[in-house]
Amino acid sequence: MNKEDGVVARIFGVSRHRLTTDGEGVTTLVAFNGCPLRCKYCLNKQSWEPEKGRLYTPELLFEEVKIDQLYFLATHGGITFGGGEPLLQLPFIQAFRNLCGRQWQIVVETSLHVPLATVQAIDPIVDGYIIDIKDMNPEIYEAYTGKANNIVLENLQWLLQNGDPDRIKVRVPHIPEFNTDEDVANSIERLKSMGVMDIDEFHYIIR
Amino acid sequence: MAKGKQTCKILKEIRKQIAAENDIELVVSECTYQGDCLGTCPKCEAEVRYLERELEKRQRMGKAAVFAGMSLGTLFAATSCNHPVPEPLVGEVMHTPDSTEMPNDSVPIDSIPSDAYLLEGDVLAPEPDTMKAEKKKVTCKNEEPLAIPGDVVVIEGIEGEMPEIFPEVGEVEGESDVYQIVEQMPEFPGGEAELFHYISKNIHYPQKAREKGIQGRVFIGFIVEKDGSISNVRNLRGVDSELDAEAIRVVESMPRWKPGMHRGEPVRVSYQIPIVFKLEDKQD
Structure with a gap:
């Protein structure tokens, strides 16, 4: 129990029975509040507000999501932590891993916009990464997110050099008003040259 | 679809x-x-x-x-x-x-x-x-009841197999705030094994039914209240008036359960227990 060391996090949504959306098996998506980025087209802007969402301990979350343990074990599924930026919740995810054991798959959907030490600390306990890279061009990235991307590239480089590239999926969006098809092609080319093997190119669609 | x-x-x-x-x-x-x-x-x-x-x-x-x-x-x-x-x-x-x-x-x-x-x-x-962000509430009224793969088997002097108890599926008449499935289901003190032992120990095969060779499975439904007490004990499917009455008597005499919990609150939960009365030397 982590009541003693006070590990808690605000979570604004828990979605059960996601099939092939976030991983290979049946998964439950857990969305944390809190994000360092301010993307113009963010679909979960409620995650920006630190006081929104329900306060959870790792134990409370585990009790809530273990209702689907049988599905997780049978399909090689588990929990996908998203948000918001899940890597801001390192102690929470570490405590959760201790509770659920190694049989559940834990995937993080992340911008990697966190200190390298955080990535190094979480790497041993996660099974997969879904990385929203935005755009590899620093100017485009900063225009869209409000932050520089050098830390993202350093973290991705470290993961590729120190981990298993099979665990990494990188999502590359076409972002209206911010990047062009050529920019996206350049991002993909650069990612391939870095050693990324699983690249998901997709489009933001503006109403 | x-x-x-x-x-x-x-x-x-x-x-x-x-x-x-x-x-x-x-x-x-x-x-x-x-x-x-x-x-x-x-x-x-x-x-x-x-x-x-x-x-x-x-x-x-x-x-x-x-x-x-x-x-x-x-x-x-x-x-x-x-x-x-x-x-x-x-x-x-x-x-x-x-x-x-x-x-x-x-x-x-x-x-x-x-x-x-x-x-x-x-x-x-x-x-x-x-x-769309609609929240849809789903109920499963009028569906077939769950298959019951096991029972509390009451055989004179012989302990039977472990019971299978199921939350009741279907509406409880006049009971609108009764849950069927909750995050933490109610529990007999000590768990299912203790429930079985309690029923086995306290139930008696009615004399007249034994003499007549009557046996069969009685389904008893009940509600575990927020304080763990047992209420609304009823015969869902009976065999014989004496067997039914004895099954109801024992279920009504149960000690308080640990109540069911949902979203941090104790809630009323409906349950059913199948109790099999079986004579030792009589085949089905």
Whole structure:
């Protein structure tokens, strides 16, 4: 129990029975509040507000999501932590891993916009990464997110050099008003040259 | 196809495969509900809990649970014979900017306004119908009752097998605030084994019924109240007036249970117990 060391996090949504959306098996998506980025087209802007969402301990979350343990074990599924930026919740995810054991798959959907030490600390306990890279061009990235991307590239480089590239999926969006098809092609080319093997190119669609 | 149907079919297929791989008898009936759903319902959840209990039993006997590693791709194919290309699932939005976007089937969190899952910003996924933030309440009234794979077996002087108790599926007449499945189900003090021992120890085979050679299975329904007390004990399906009365008497005499809990609050939960009266030297 982590009541003693006070590990808690605000979570604004828990979605059960996601099939092939976030991983290979049946998964439950857990969305944390809190994000360092301010993307113009963010679909979960409620995650920006630190006081929104329900306060959870790792134990409370585990009790809530273990209702689907049988599905997780049978399909090689588990929990996908998203948000918001899940890597801001390192102690929470570490405590959760201790509770659920190694049989559940834990995937993080992340911008990697966190200190390298955080990535190094979480790497041993996660099974997969879904990385929203935005755009590899620093100017485009900063225009869209409000932050520089050098830390993202350093973290991705470290993961590729120190981990298993099979665990990494990188999502590359076409972002209206911010990047062009050529920019996206350049991002993909650069990612391939870095050693990324699983690249998901997709489009933001503006109403 | 109604929203949730594909998810329901796939989850059901997973349950069937788990049962088959672990030699568990699981009787599933086709869901007759036609509308949109979340892909699961109290009946589906009860089947999962049943499988968990059966697996635990097997583990206590030294048998490891078998999970052969099911492929969801295969299950998609197996459950969508009329739809070679899987339909978008409830909550699954294709080609969106962020796959962690919270779908409309998210577990509601009390502190969030009811419209909190509505999408914000200017982005729209190509399947707008999948992105409504309606909260749909699903009930499974009038469906077939769950198969009961085991009973409290009462044989004179002989202890029977472990009981199987099930949350009752179906409406309890006049009881609108009674739950069937909750996050933490109520529990007899000491668990199911103690419940069995309690009934075995306290029930008596009625003399007249024994003399007449009457035996059979009595289904007793009851409610575990918020304080753990037992109420609304009733005969759901009887055999003989004396056997029925004895079964009701013992269930009514049970000590307080640990109440069911849902979202941190004690709640009323409906249960049923099958009790088999069987004479030692009489065959079915």
